[in-house]
Amino acid sequence: MNVSAWIRFRVFLRSFAIQGSWNYRTLIGNGFAFSLLPVLRSIHRDDPAALRHAVGRHRTIFNSHPYLVGVALGAVARLELEQADARTIDRFKAAIRGPLGSIGDGLVWAGWRPLCLIVCLVLYYSGLPWVWVAALFLGLYNAGHLALRIWGFEIGFRHGRDVGERLRRARLANAQKAVARVGAFGLGLLVPVLLGSAASGLAWPWWLAAAFAALAGIRLGNAIRLPLAVALVVFTVASILLGGPGNG
Numbered sequence: 001m002n003v004s005a006w007i008r009f010r011v012f013l014r015s016f017a018i019q020g021s022w023n024y025r026t027l028i029g030n031g032f033a034f035s036l037l038p039v040l041r042s043i044h045r046d047d048p049a050a051l052r053h054a055v056g057r058h059r060t061i062f063n064s065h066p067y068l069v070g071v072a073l074g075a076v077a078r079l080e081l082e083q084a085d086a087r088t089i090d091r092f093k094a095a096i097r098g099p100l101g102s103i104g105d106g107l108v109w110a111g112w113r114p115l116c117l118i119v120c121l122v123l124y125y126s127g128l129p130w131v132w133v134a135a136l137f138l139g140l141y142n143a144g145h146l147a148l149r150i151w152g153f154e155i156g157f158r159h160g161r162d163v164g165e166r167l168r169r170a171r172l173a174n175a176q177k178a179v180a181r182v183g184a185f186g187l188g189l190l191v192p193v194l195l196g197s198a199a200s201g202l203a204w205p206w207w208l209a210a211a212f213a214a215l216a217g218i219r220l221g222n223a224i225r226l227p228l229a230v231a232l233v234v235f236t237v238a239s240i241l242l243g244g245p246g247n248g
Contacts, residue, residue, distance in 0.1 A: 001081045003042050010038040011077060012153050015070050026061045032073070033058035039077045057086055064097050065104020067148050072096050074156025075163045082160065092161055099164075103172050108148070111179035116141040118186035125190070 018031035033055050040058075044051035064072055072093060079089050120137040124130060159166045 001043065001083070003039055003077075003081065007038045007042055008077075008153075008157065011035055011073060012070060012149075014038070015066075015073055015149070015153070018069055019066055026059060027063040028066075028069070029058070029060050029062040032062045032069070035069075035073055036077060036080070039080055043080060054080070057090070060090075062093055062097055064100040065108065067108055067145055068100045068104040068152050070149050070153030071100055071156040071163055071167070074153045074158070075160050076156075078157050078160035084161070088161075096164065099167070103167075103176075107172060107176045107179065108145070111176050111183065112144050113141060115179055115183040115186065116144070118183055118190060122186060122190050 014035040014037070018028050018035050021030040021034065022028055023030070036058055037055065040051055040054045044054060058076075062072075075096070076089060076093065079092065116137055119140065120133045123136065124133045128136075155166050155170075156163050
């Protein structure tokens with residue numbers, strides 16, 4: 001059995017609201033059932049009792065990173081369409097929720113979001129107007145966010161129960177390390193850019209210092225493991241004390 005592209009799109013669209021009914025008993029379980037409802041309705045359109053039972057099966061505890069939950073949604077939708085045993089689906093959901101949470105936390109919260117923020121801070125302290133910086137942050141961050149959601153849902157639906165192997169071959173851990181290295185580069189670059197901006201101009205000594213700091217960030221960023229939040233607070237306070245970009 002298969003479903004139309006429109007039904008798949010509706011499941012994907014509903015995944016954006018998957019945290020809307022978050023609670024301590026089922027976490028995002030209610031949202032998972034809500035997102036899956038278009039597929040379940042297409043399967044049990046002639047059997048309301050079976051539909052209620054299917055929805056109830058998915059209103060159990062489930063958790064995942066919200067940007068990667070599409071992997072589980074797509075795969076479970078495929079399993080439901082293949083009429084897999086309910087216990088098989090439950091075991092699959094229990095097995096995949098932990099990895100999706102840890103991968104998403106490392107890749108997005110500790111990687112992509114800080115990287116986007118660092119890039120925009122470097123541009124701001126280099127003199128770019130704050131309106132353009134804000135627009136760039138929203139565009140850059142959401143481009144990665146949406147790409148990850150679309151990719152996750154597609155591979156989940158395409159590979160079903162074998163999506164775990166597909167995730168391993170995707171080498172998301174390597175992507176996470178790459179994002180962390182680029183973030184360390186940007187963090188090293190941000191220090192002299194901030195100081196040079198406060199000194200009323202980015203003369204060549206500041207750019208030379210920026211290059212050295214950026215290279216140090218690449219080499220030492222992962223080893224030092226300075227919490228990024230602390231670093232950004234320091235930069236914010238320093239900016240206020242030094243008068244902001246372009247002010248001596």
